[in-house]
Amino acid sequence: MAADEILLHIKDSYYFEVPKWLWKxxxxxxxxxxxxxxxxxxxxxxxxxxxxxxxxxxxxxxxxxxxxxxxxxxxxxxxxxxxxxxxxxxxxxxxxxxxxxxxxxxxxxxxxxxxxxxxxxxxxxxxxxxxxxxxxxxxxxxxxxxxxLSGKILIPQPLGGELRNLYQKEAGFAISKFMVIEFFVAVIISVVFIAYARRVSQGQLPKGWFWNLIDVFITFLRKDVAKANIHHGADKFVPILWTLFFFILGCNLFGLIPWMGSPTGSISVTVTLALAVLFIGMGAGAKEFGALGVWLNLVPGMELPTVIAIIIKPMMFVIELLGLLIKHAVLGIRLLANMVAGHVVLLAIMGLAVQIQTAVGVPSAVAWPVVLVILVGSVLLSCLELFVAFLQAYVFALLTALFINSETHSH
Known part of the structure; x- marks a missing residue:
């Protein structure tokens, strides 16, 4: 499988792809x-x-x-x-x-x-x-x-979006595959959280493996992510961290479902999430220190003579501002890189199996062991991707907590 074909299978599109016999x-x-x-x-x-x-x-x-x-x-x-x-x-x-x-x-x-x-x-x-x-x-x-076209379920465009091809829009608001997946993830999260909130408000203890699992994640994020890293008013940011964690986790897990895709493999999605974290942190900082104070708080407190402070502090402000923007950009790029890398390697391995079968025709005694090794390797790599899906959602939530703490506390 060529590199450009691999990239087309993991990028956003305006259709869902299934086996050709399933959608002729x-x-x-x-x-x-x-x-x-x-x-x-x-x-x-x-x-x-x-x-x-x-x-x-x-x-x-x-x-x-x-x-x-x-x-x-x-x-x-x-x-x-x-x-x-x-x-x-x-x-x-x-x-x-x-x-x-x-x-x-x-x-x-x-x-x-x-x-x-x-x-x-x-x-x-x-x-x-x-x-x-x-x-x-x-x-x-x-x-x-x-x-x-067989195997391609084109997404209807009821909002007037005009497509240039199956991967690019020409004009208007076009609904893509990743948008549909993100919508379903948001719906699933809403349903689960509303049901969980009702149980808690009625004083019901978690019963069953599903509600116990959800309770474990929620409690862990509140105690070991929010309260452990945000030193003042952590409870205010717990819902944000829950939402980010479960949304990213849901998007990551969809990438492991056959014929779906991972929205977090798109830079537009990950950078938007990073921008949301930036605005939340700076907004919370503005509430804490004022509209001007949140920017002045970027510069660490230093007891300097006035003459030196006039030179040093503006330079420090520029450096800290660039650092603020860079660390949030890296937050989005890190998630993107980790999700794309696994998909590319997995598709490359599966593509190698297809190439072997194409070159040999009916798999021979030599080809069978190679194909078997490739399939076992793909399964193991999929297990690794499952771990990475959880890990990256946790890392994103953890770094978000650290950034919010940095922007809401005096240096």
Whole structure:
């Protein structure tokens, strides 16, 4: 399995992947396929480019090249690095940017083309008959597309999000796989905590392995994380630490479920959590020392002559401020690195098993022991990942407590 394929399996996406036999696609024509898939089809892109050209020609755009030259330049642009699958609108945008300083006819028709490109949508393309020159999809092409889409459960976009492909959005608010998982983790946490709170409020002791397990974690976080590291008003921050711990743990554990994924393997998630910790700590510090005092508290108290203090203290403030930002950034990156590393190694090992089977065909007497060792290694590594899932949630909660203590106490 190539490195780029491994990364695609652990990054966020706009679909859930399951075995192909479990979610088969049997589309019969171009109009049956999802819009995001049709948008990437060369037939649609060529049709859209021709329609935009005809519109520009009808509107009397000055300096417009011949239709063949226009299409040829667009196709050549598509083959340039980073341009594969991009629509005609992006080509026209690049032409406009190139001509921005020079002006002239190219800039004019490129801007005109950008404005009209949105009129030739996938919906309009799907209305074309199957025998249209740009829609004449061969049975082999349809079968290939069905095979590529089988096993992919596309996430509906009810909020108007427009996708560029299965891994990137074009515009609007698009719901991704990690968002869905985070939502389910939040719901699970809410249900469990509400049920636990009701039991405690009614004076019921934890009964059963599940409630005893939850009680162990909650008690441990309160006593050995919050109270042991936050020296003043620790109880106020216990709910925050509980929420962070269980949310991160839930996201980590979802990464061990087949065909799911770990939201904490995305830098946007881990950095957002780190920013939340920063704002919580600084907000608590502002409540303790005042809006200005929380920043002045970054500088350790030093008895210095006024002349020296004028020079040293601003320098110390800058250093401490950078340190504050860096340690919170590292908080997010540490969680990301630990979660991604395990998935990459596991996928690489499983990819090696697939490569052996592909190279040998039916596993031979030599291949079987190798595949067995790989499978045993994958199981053991999965057990290690399970431990890391708990460990990283604990480390994040522990460091959060230490940071909050640092920002709410005078130095």
């Amino acid at each position: 696609h049997d589309h019969e024509s171009h109009s049956d396929f999802p819009d995001v898939w049709v948008k990437l089809d060369p037939g649609f892109q060529t049709w859209q480019a021709h329609e935009v050209y005809h519109r520009l020609e009808a509107d009397g755009a000055k300096g417009l090249p011949s239709e063949d030259a226009f299409i040829l330049e667009y196709e050549h642009w598509l083959h340039e690095p980073g341009n594969h699958g991009k629509p005609i609108k992006r080509f026209l945008n690049s032409k406009a940017e190139e001509s921005l300083t020079e002006g002239g006819d190219v800039l004019e028709w490129a801007i005109m083309g950008e404005e009209v490109a949105d009129e030739y949508t996938v919906a309009e393309y799907k209305k074309l008959p199957a025998d249209h020159e740009h829609v004449n999809w061969a049975p082999s092409k349809i079968d290939g597309y069905n095979h590529a």
